[in-house]
Amino acid sequence: MPVTMHHFGALRDGTAVTAARLENSSGATATVIDYGATLQSLCVKDRGGRLVDVVLGYNDALQYESHGDYLGGTIGRVGNRIGGARFSLGGREYALAKNDGENHLHGGPMGFDRRMWSMCAEGDAVVCERLSPDGEEGYPGNLRVRVTYTLTEDNTLRIAYDADSDADTLFNPTNHSYFNLNGGGSAEGHWLQIFADRFCENDAATLPTGRLLPVEGTPFDFRAGKPVGADIGAQDEQLTRAGGYDHNFCLAGLRAAVLRGDKSGIEMTTYTDMPGIQLYTANFLSVRAGKGGSTMAPRGAVCLETQLYPNAMNCYGFPSPVLRAGRHMHSETVYAFACAE
Numbered sequence: 121m122p123v124t125m126h127h128f129g130a131l132r133d134g135t136a137v138t139a140a141r142l143e144n145s146s147g148a149t150a151t152v153i154d155y156g157a158t159l160q161s162l163c164v165k166d167r168g169g170r171l172v173d174v175v176l177g178y179n180d181a182l183q184y185e186s187h188g189d190y191l192g193g194t195i196g197r198v199g200n201r202i203g204g205a206r207f208s209l210g211g212r213e214y215a216l217a218k219n220d221g222e223n224h225l226h227g228g229p230m231g232f233d234r235r236m237w238s239m240c241a242e243g244d245a246v247v248c249e250r251l252s253p254d255g256e257e258g259y260p261g262n263l264r265v266r267v268t269y270t271l272t273e274d275n276t277l278r279i280a281y282d283a284d285s286d287a288d289t290l291f292n293p294t295n296h297s298y299f300n301l302n303g304g305g306s307a308e309g310h311w312l313q314i315f316a317d318r319f320c321e322n323d324a325a326t327l328p329t330g331r332l333l334p335v336e337g338t339p340f341d342f343r344a345g346k347p348v349g350a351d352i353g354a355q356d357e358q359l360t361r362a363g364g365y366d367h368n369f370c371l372a373g374l375r376a377a378v379l380r381g382d383k384s385g386i387e388m389t390t391y392t393d394m395p396g397i398q399l400y401t402a403n404f405l406s407v408r409a410g411k412g413g414s415t416m417a418p419r420g421a422v423c424l425e426t427q428l429y430p431n432a433m434n435c436y437g438f439p440s441p442v443l444r445a446g447r448h449m450h451s452e453t454v455y456a457f458a459c460a461e
């Protein structure tokens with residue numbers, strides 16, 4: 121179905137924000153705004169045939185600009201943390217903007233989620249593009265980025281990332297949607313399966329140390345599936361430090377995770393060509409009103425951020441986020457929806 125565009129309010133400086141709505145013939149919709157190339161809403165049918173908005177968000181642009189938490193935003197240049205907010209590449213040291221103590225998180229204080237993108241419809245897809253200039257948040261190279269959202273007839277949201285740079289740089293994008301497949305309430309009852317035998321050990325600042333730990337026999341074992349909250353309160357240093365799950369899982373293949381709303385029956389399977397996925401149980405989400413009278417609260421959603429392993433520039437052997445000058449980067453993440461009976 122054709123993409124429809126509508127006005128979505130304005131930023132503090134008056135910049136108009138536009139929303140693009142994708143719809144398939146069974147009535148599922150996805151709405152993307154050009155502020156942050158953000159997924160603002162994603163409505164799919166529950167087992168009773170009712171449409172449920174399965175991502176947290178706001179109803180106007182100003183709220184996205186005023187609040188943090190990266191709701192539905194496109195994260196870049198590098199998702200998650202870079203320890204010490206520095207890295208060396210090609211014999212040079214680069215200092216990045218700090219926004220998480222001494223560290224760099226989600227591309228910095230003015231990451232991709234806080235920028236205006238140019239947005240257009242291409243057939244039945246929405247394409248967001250921007251040029252991230254050399255030096256932005258400390259990164260080298262002029263980086264041209266394109267994020268394409270497609271909603272298919274079989275209720276799959278596909279997010280494709282494409283990028284090129286004129287100098288060697290880093291690139292590790294993700295989408296920071298907060299999923300609640302029941303449409304609200306605590307997400308601790310959601311059933312979750314993650315296809316990973318190992319996860320990244322974190323230090324006290326939620327930075328991967330470089331060690332990969334086996335999930336076997338730990339609260340991180342989601343291989344057979346269990347409720348998100350089943351072991352979240354366990355006396356495990358990795359969990360207590362982060363106030364819940366906030367860890368990268370090392371994926372074994374393209375199928376990354378299955379999340380199911382215990383009340384709605386909505387089931388979401390995540391596929392990605394990235395080697396990692398951050399499970400973040402919204403531990404630090406501030407309590408406040410969201411769209412449509414909803415309330416956001418800690419543990420009220422699950423983020424499944426597909427990515428290269430975090431802090432890769434400081435951890436020997438982690439897949440590299442380096443994008444070489446003149447090389448093209450393409451990556452896809454797919455969220456496929458179905459309904460459990």
Ligand code: BGC
Pocket residue numbers: 189190200326366367398400404423425
């Ligand atoms: C990170 C958390 C961080 C959150 C901010 C997540 O992706 O892993 O540590 O607090 O984003 O919304």
